[in-house]
Amino acid sequence: xxxxxxxxxxxxxxxxxxxxxxxxxxxxxxxxxxxxxxxxxxxxxxxxxxxxxxxxxxxxxxxxxxxxxxxxxxxxxxxxxxxxxxxxxxxxxxxxxxxxxxxxxxxxxxxxxxxxxxxxxxxxxxxxxxxxxxxxxxxxxxxxxxxxxxxxxxxxxxxxxxxxxxxxxxxxxxxxxxxxxxxxxxxxxxxxxxxxxxxxxxxxxxxxxxxxxxxxxxxxxxxx
Ligand SMILES: [Mg+2]
Numbered sequence: 001x002x003x004x005x006x007x008x009x010x011x012x013x014x015x016x017x018x019x020x021x022x023x024x025x026x027x028x029x030x031x032x033x034x035x036x037x038x039x040x041x042x043x044x045x046x047x048x049x050x051x052x053x054x055x056x057x058x059x060x061x062x063x064x065x066x067x068x069x070x071x072x073x074x075x076x077x078x079x080x081x082x083x084x085x086x087x088x089x090x091x092x093x094x095x096x097x098x099x100x101x102x103x104x105x106x107x108x109x110x111x112x113x114x115x116x117x118x119x120x121x122x123x124x125x126x127x128x129x130x131x132x133x134x135x136x137x138x139x140x141x142x143x144x145x146x147x148x149x150x151x152x153x154x155x156x157x158x159x160x161x162x163x164x165x166x167x168x169x170x171x172x173x174x175x176x177x178x179x180x181x182x183x184x185x186x187x188x189x190x191x192x193x194x195x196x197x198x199x200x201x202x203x204x205x206x207x208x209x210x211x212x213x214x215x216x217x218x219x220x221x222x223x224x
Contacts, residue, residue: 005130006211007172007191007224014166016106017138018151019118021176021198023100029091030199033060034040036090040081067150071120084123094131097200103216104137110223115164116141119150119180140164151180155185174213181210 041052172191176198194212
């Protein structure tokens with residue numbers, strides 16, 4: 001089937017990519033926070049699972065989009081659970097999307113600057129790199145924890161531009177988070193792409209606020 005490109009590739013020099021839900025299947029994170037952690041809490045506190053699920057939903061909502069949401073130390077302290085060990089127990093669920101490597105390799109071959117910009121904590125990032133060897137396909141991996149602010153914040157974009165010189169008019173940013181895409185738009189990044197299928201176990205989201213991709217491989221013929 002013939003597709004039209006979602007991105008005007010001739011206008012793109014730099015590509016900034018999110019990790020979870022964009023290059024990696026979000027099923028791991030959804031399963032971890034919404035199933036594994038409530039289960040561990042229920043065992044530890046001897047509470048019904050429904051209660052710990054409700055607790056996690058409420059606690060996550062309080063810090064959603066803030067640095068703590070992504071911070072392993074925050075959750076480790078708050079829940080008194082060994083988060084990294086718990087992640088390791090289900091590390092086999094950390095998987096790349098099947099279109100990720102062809103997309104990254106095509107980007108590299110096209111000579112564009114490619115940078116991973118994730119809100120994931122360094123601890124999560126290193127586990128995910130270990131499981132996926134993502135670092136052999138992208139030269140620069142940035143955790144926003146190094147800046148102390150997340151992609152939802154304008155401060156992050158200002159700091160990032162100092163470190164990774166990019167022309168916002170000639171940059172593509174890909175992320176599965178709509179609030180983060182809005183923050184990038186406010187900063188002035190001209191080309192934005194959302195992900196319609198971040199979690200392989202869930203139906204398509206039907207995103208309409210931004211162009212949204214289902215299979216990156218459809219873009220490859222247009223990249224040169
Ligand atoms: Mg994401």
